[in-house]
Amino acid sequence: MSEEIELKFIVHPDARAALAKRISAGEGEHAGPIPLTNIYYETPDNTLRRHGIGLRIRRYGDRYEMTAKTAGRVVGGLHQHPEYNVDLPSGELDLSLLPADIWPPGVTADSLLPRLAALFRTDYTREKWVVTYNQSRIEIAYDQGEVTAGELSEPIGELELELLEGNTADLLAFAQTLSTESGLRLGSLSKAARGYHLAKGNPRRDVRPLPLLKPAAKATVEQGMVAALTLALGHWQYHEELWLTGNAEARRSILEGITLIRETFVVMGNMVPRKATTGLRSQLTILAADIEEAGTDPAQLCYSAAWLQCKLALTSWLESGGWRGSIDEQARRKLAGSYKRFADQMLARCGAELKVAFGRTLSREEYAQQLPRLEKRLMAFHLLSGAYPAAAVVSYIAHWKGLQQAILQPETSDTELVRRQAVTQQGFWRHNKP
Numbered sequence: 001m002s003e004e005i006e007l008k009f010i011v012h013p014d015a016r017a018a019l020a021k022r023i024s025a026g027e028g029e030h031a032g033p034i035p036l037t038n039i040y041y042e043t044p045d046n047t048l049r050r051h052g053i054g055l056r057i058r059r060y061g062d063r064y065e066m067t068a069k070t071a072g073r074v075v076g077g078l079h080q081h082p083e084y085n086v087d088l089p090s091g092e093l094d095l096s097l098l099p100a101d102i103w104p105p106g107v108t109a110d111s112l113l114p115r116l117a118a119l120f121r122t123d124y125t126r127e128k129w130v131v132t133y134n135q136s137r138i139e140i141a142y143d144q145g146e147v148t149a150g151e152l153s154e155p156i157g158e159l160e161l162e163l164l165e166g167n168t169a170d171l172l173a174f175a176q177t178l179s180t181e182s183g184l185r186l187g188s189l190s191k192a193a194r195g196y197h198l199a200k201g202n203p204r205r206d207v208r209p210l211p212l213l214k215p216a217a218k219a220t221v222e223q224g225m226v227a228a229l230t231l232a233l234g235h236w237q238y239h240e241e242l243w244l245t246g247n248a249e250a251r252r253s254i255l256e257g258i259t260l261i262r263e264t265f266v267v268m269g270n271m272v273p274r275k276a277t278t279g280l281r282s283q284l285t286i287l288a289a290d291i292e293e294a295g296t297d298p299a300q301l302c303y304s305a306a307w308l309q310c311k312l313a314l315t316s317w318l319e320s321g322g323w324r325g326s327i328d329e330q331a332r333r334k335l336a337g338s339y340k341r342f343a344d345q346m347l348a349r350c351g352a353e354l355k356v357a358f359g360r361t362l363s364r365e366e367y368a369q370q371l372p373r374l375e376k377r378l379m380a381f382h383l384l385s386g387a388y389p390a391a392a393v394v395s396y397i398a399h400w401k402g403l404q405q406a407i408l409q410p411e412t413s414d415t416e417l418v419r420r421q422a423v424t425q426q427g428f429w430r431h432n433k434p
Contacts, residue, residue, distance in 0.1 A: 004069070004081045006162040007175050008187040012303045015183025016144070016157060020127070022181075023140055028131035036060050036126050036143075040195055041093065042119040047112070051104040054192050055116070057091055064088040068098050069192075075230055078172070078315050079190065120149035120195035124156045133174040136166020147191055149198035156191060159184065172316040179308045186311050188237040205242055207249045210235060210256050212393060214386035215339050224339035225268050228383050229318055232260035233311070243298045251291060251298070256379075258288050261314070263379035267346060271334045276326035280317060283310040343384040347429040350377045350384070354400065358423050361416060367407045374404055385428070392428040399425055 011019055024030070037059045042048055048055055052071025057064055069083045086097040093116060095109035103112060124145025131138050141160040146153045159178075163171045178184065189197075197203075213231055215224040236257030242250035262284055265277045274281075287310055294301050301307055316322065327335070334342075354377055357370050378400055385393040399422040406415040 004079070004083045004162065005168055005171065006079050006160050007171060008079060008190065009159040009161075009178075009184045010187040011142075011157045011159055012183045012185075012299065013157060015181075015303070018181075019159065019183060020142060022178075023129055023142065026129070026131065028129040028140070031128040033125040033127045034060055036122075036124055036145075038122045038191075039091075039118050040120050040122075040192060041116040042196075042199075043112070043115040044117075047104065047107065047115070049196060053102065053104075055093075056192070057088065057093065059091060064091050066093065066097065068102055070102055075233065075315055075318055078168070078319065120147065120199045122147045122156065122191050122195060130164065131174070134166070134170045136170035136174075137164040138162065138166075138171060138174055139164050143191075147195045147198065149195055152198045152202050154194055154198065158187065158191070168319050169316070172312060172319065175312055176309065176316075179305055179312055182304050184308055185240075185303050186237070186308065186315075188234070189241065205238075205245075205247075207242065207247065207253055208235070208238065210253070210260065210382055212386045212390065213383050219339040220336050221268075221271065221339050221342045222335040224342070225264060225272070225335075226318060228264045229261055229314070232257045232264065233314060233318075235260065236311075240302055244302055251294070255288060255291055258284050258291075259375070260379050260382065263376055264383060266376065267380055267383060271327065271331040272323045273326050273331075276323045280310075280314055283313060340387050343387065344430050346380065347384050347427065350380045351427045351429075353377065355423050358403065358419050361419070364410065367410075367415065371404070371407050374400065374407070378404065388428050396425055396428050 038056045040054065040056045042055075054069040055067070057066050064087070065085055066088050067083055067085050069081045071081075073080050084098055084102065086094075088094060088097075093113060095113050098109070100109065103109065122145065124143045127142045129140040131140065139160075139162040141162065143156055143158045143160065145156045147156060161171055161175055197205075211231065213224070213228050215227045219227065234257075236254050239250040239253035239257065243254060262281060265272065265281060283306070287307060290301055290306070354374065357373055362370065378397065381393070381397050381400075385397075399418075402413070402418045403415070403422045406413045406418045
């Protein structure tokens with residue numbers, strides 16, 4: 001078994017020729033374009049997909065290779081997956097060559113094989129370079145072709161950076177050297193993910209509500225912070241794909257993700273000093289303004305150098321623990337404490353702050369002045385409430401969102417009534433007093 005660590009980029013069609021020329025001009029071992037065919041297999045009830053397993057056979061030249069990828073993690077465009085690769089004499093599956101413990105409980109290779117059938121395929125040419133950067137060896141793969149499921153297909157135009165030897169920090173730093181010009185964006189959807197979606201008939205992807213953060217049981221404050229930023233970045237990534245396919249509503253959801261990132265820095269502000277996040281906050285502020293002003297063609301922004309540099313910087317900050325060099329021993333102890341206890345304390349403070357801000361009848365101008373505070377606290381509730389019953393949390397947040405809507409559109413509701421309903425709520429958290 002090996003762990004695949006790679007960055008995936010989508011290449012804008014207008015930038016493909018220039019990008020290939022730029023990469024070719026650099027130093028490194030070069031391998032000319034070769035055709036690759038990958039056939040992905042699945043059962044009628046999606047046994048593999050439901051358990052985070054991808055199974056394929058790849059053909060390149062006269063060689064065949066079977067690969068099983070198990071569930072991993074995606075942060076931004078950084079994909080990390082355990083995988084198993086074995087050579088095959090032909091294009092026929094032989095599950096006996098794979099470890100028995102990768103299959104779901106109660107499933108064996110013998111019981112699985114008769115149920116497997118080809119689900120979709122990818123056909124593309126791949127050109128490769130291998131470069132040395134700092135202490136690492138990195139493979140650059142440039143793929144052009146298509147993914148096909150039945151009568152449906154999508155084009156492939158991707159650049160992948162795979163870490164062959166070394167460390168993830170070098171991989172991300174090398175990626176920054178490619179981000180100085182427009183034409184690239186981080187891709188959260190692999191070729192396989194796109195193929196599975198096509199195999200379902202390419203159903204419409206809808207805008208998703210911002211989820212509540214649900215950190216692992218007994219998570220530390222530091223783990224909760226990482227989970228929060230990962231959730232926010234995933235929300236951004238998902239809706240970026242929708243915005244680029246013409247869903248105008250997705251723009252607001254991208255802004256939600258960016259606002260959640262910024263609010264996470266605020267919530268963690270007594271442990272992670274501002275100097276540790278100054279650069280990221282500046283980049284996010286600029287991008288948020290650009291999104292607000294964007295026209296009808298989101299590609300110009302989503303494939304811009306600034307967009308890519310910001311996401312790479314955030315991904316690198318998360319992967320390297322970019323805050324650790326800026327904190328003192330007291331902050332380290334706080335970050336090692338219980339996220340649940342920290343969330344209780346912060347929820348009480350946020351709730352009390354809103355009750356003070358909206359504890360009396362306000363004029364229209366005063367409501368407008370308090371709106372940014374309300375919007376930030378709503379984000380904080382999403383970050384801090386995951387340990388409590390969802391129904392209680394959603395009901396509590398809904399009253400404050402109702403006030404937010406009433407401030408934005410006062411002609412559609414009784415703002416004073418909505419204010420009173422929000423302010424008189426009982427907090428759902430353990431300690432209702434700050």
